[in-house]
Amino acid sequence: MIGEETTVRSVGVELGARRYEILIGPGLVREAGRHIAPLAGGARAFIMSDETVAAHHLEPLTDSLARAGLASSAHVLAPGEASKSFGELSRALDWLLEAGANRGDVLVALGGGVIGDLAGLTAALMKRGMAFVQVPTTLLAQVDSSVGGKTAVNTRQGKNLVGAFYQPRLVLADTATLSTLAHRERAAGYAEIVKYGLIGDPEFFDWLEANGAGVMDLDAGLLARAVARSCEAKAQIVARDEREGGLRALLNLGHTFGHALEAANGYGPGLLHGEAVACGMCLAARYSVRAGLMADSEAGRAEDVLARAGLATRLPRLSGGPYDPSALLEHMQQDKKVRGNALPLILMRGIGRAFIQPEADRADLLDFLQAEAAAE
Numbered sequence: 596m597i598g599e600e601t602t603v604r605s606v607g608v609e610l611g612a613r614r615y616e617i618l619i620g621p622g623l624v625r626e627a628g629r630h631i632a633p634l635a636g637g638a639r640a641f642i643m644s645d646e647t648v649a650a651h652h653l654e655p656l657t658d659s660l661a662r663a664g665l666a667s668s669a670h671v672l673a674p675g676e677a678s679k680s681f682g683e684l685s686r687a688l689d690w691l692l693e694a695g696a697n698r699g700d701v702l703v704a705l706g707g708g709v710i711g712d713l714a715g716l717t718a719a720l721m722k723r724g725m726a727f728v729q730v731p732t733t734l735l736a737q738v739d740s741s742v743g744g745k746t747a748v749n750t751r752q753g754k755n756l757v758g759a760f761y762q763p764r765l766v767l768a769d770t771a772t773l774s775t776l777a778h779r780e781r782a783a784g785y786a787e788i789v790k791y792g793l794i795g796d797p798e799f800f801d802w803l804e805a806n807g808a809g810v811m812d813l814d815a816g817l818l819a820r821a822v823a824r825s826c827e828a829k830a831q832i833v834a835r836d837e838r839e840g841g842l843r844a845l846l847n848l849g850h851t852f853g854h855a856l857e858a859a860n861g862y863g864p865g866l867l868h869g870e871a872v873a874c875g876m877c878l879a880a881r882y883s884v885r886a887g888l889m890a891d892s893e894a895g896r897a898e899d900v901l902a903r904a905g906l907a908t909r910l911p912r913l914s915g916g917p918y919d920p921s922a923l924l925e926h927m928q929q930d931k932k933v934r935g936n937a938l939p940l941i942l943m944r945g946i947g948r949a950f951i952q953p954e955a956d957r958a959d960l961l962d963f964l965q966a967e968a969a970a971e
C-alpha cells in the first residue's frame with residue numbers, strides 16, 4: 596500500500612473556492628473510497644459508466660466505496676458518442692431523482708470523455724448542482740476532458756452545443772485502468788499529450804521525443820509523468836481563463852482542422868477525435884511553415900513524435916478519407932469557435948510557441964488544403 600501511495604502524483608486546479616485536486620497514478624480506483632468519502636455529505640455515491648468500462652472497473656470501484664462506508668448504485672450506458680444525448684441526460688436525471696439523490700451525495704463518472712461530459716452535465720443540473728467526481732479511464736479523458744469543467748451533450752445540430760461549465764470536486768486518474776483500453780484509443784489520447792508540448796512546453800516536447808514510446812507502452816512511471824504534466828498544462832490555462840475568453844483557445848491547437856475532419860467523416864467510428872487532432876496539428880504546423888512562421892525542421896519533429904505513436908500525419912493517409920479540401924474549409928467556417936466572418940486559427944512560431952491568428956486567409960487556406968490532399 597505504501598508503495599502505491601508514493602507513486603501517486605497530484606495536480607491542483609486553482610479556481611479559488613472551486614479549487615480541486617487531480618490525483619494521478621496506478622491503483623486509484625481501488626483506493627477511491629477513502630478519497631471520495633470525505634466529499635460525500637450524504638454517504639451515498641451514484642456511479643455513471645458505460646458497459647465496456649463497467650465490465651472491467653466498476654466492481655473494484657464499488658468495493659472500495661463500500662469499504663469507506665459509502666453505499667453506491669450504478670447507471671450503465673451503451674458505450675459510444677451516441678450516449679452523450681438529451682435522452683440519456685434525462686434518463687440519468689430520472690435515475691437520480693427516483694433514487695432520492697441529494698446535493699450532498701456524490702455523482703461519480705467512471706469512463707471516458709463521453710461519460711465524463713454527460714455525468715458532469717447531469718451533476719450540474721441535479722438540484723442545481725450535486726457533488727461530482729471524475730474517474731477518467733481513457734488517456735484522452737485523463738489528460739483532457741476530465742480537466743477544466745466543460746460538460747455537454749450533443750444535439751442534432753452538432754456536437755457539444757448544449758452544456759455547462761461545472762467543475763468536479765476531485766479527479767482520480769487511475770493510470771492502471773488504461774491497460775484495458777484499445778491501442779487505437781491510447782494513441783488518440785497521446786495526440787492530446789503531444790498538443791501540450793506543442794502549445795507551450797518545448798521541454799515536455801523534448802521529453803516526449805525521448806520517452807513517448809515508453810508512455811505508449813504504459814510504463815507506469817513515464818505514463819504518470821506524462822499525464823501529470825498534461826494536467827498541469829491544462830490546469831494552468833484553465834485557471835487563467837476558465838470560460839474561454841482567449842488563452843483557453845490555445846487548447847484548440849489542431850482542433851479547427853481536426854473538427855473539420857471529424858465533421859467531414861460524419862463523426863463516425865472511422866476517425867477518432869485524437870486521430871483527427873493529430874493530423875490537424877500537423878496541418879497547423881505545415882501551414883505555419885508555409886506562412887513563414889515556423890521552421891520546416893520543427894514541423895518535422897512534431898510529425899515524427901505523432902507518427903511514432905502510429906498516428907497519421909498526412910491527409911491522404913488519414914483513416915476515414917478521402918477528405919475533400921473545399922468540404923473541409925466549409926466545415927472550418929462552421930466551427931463554433933468562428934465568430935462573425937473571421938476564421939481564427941491556432942498556429943505556431945516553433946515547438947512550444949503556439950499563438951492565436953485571429954483571421955486566416957480563406958483562399959490561401961484552400962490552396963494549402965488542396966496541396967495537402969494531393970501530396971504523397
Ligand SMILES: NC(=O)c1ccc[n+]([C@@H]2O[C@H](COP(=O)([O-])OP(=O)(O)OC[C@H]3O[C@@H](n4cnc5c(N)ncnc54)[C@H](O)[C@@H]3O)[C@@H](O)[C@H]2O)c1
Nearest residue numbers: 647674707708709710732733735736739740745772775776
Ligand atoms: N469536456 C472536455 O473538455 C472535453 C475535451 C475533450 C473531449 N471531450 C469529449 O470526450 C469525448 C471523447 O472521449 P473519449 O475519447 O474518452 O471517448 P469514450 O468515452 O467514448 O471512450 C472511448 C471508448 O473506450 C472505451 N473505454 C473507456 N475506458 C476504457 C478502459 N479503461 N478500458 C477499455 N475500454 C475503455 C469506451 O467504452 C469507449 O468505447 C467526446 O465526446 C468529446 O467531445 C470533452
Ligand SMILES: [Zn+2]
Nearest residue numbers: 739787868872
Ligand atoms: Zn481534443
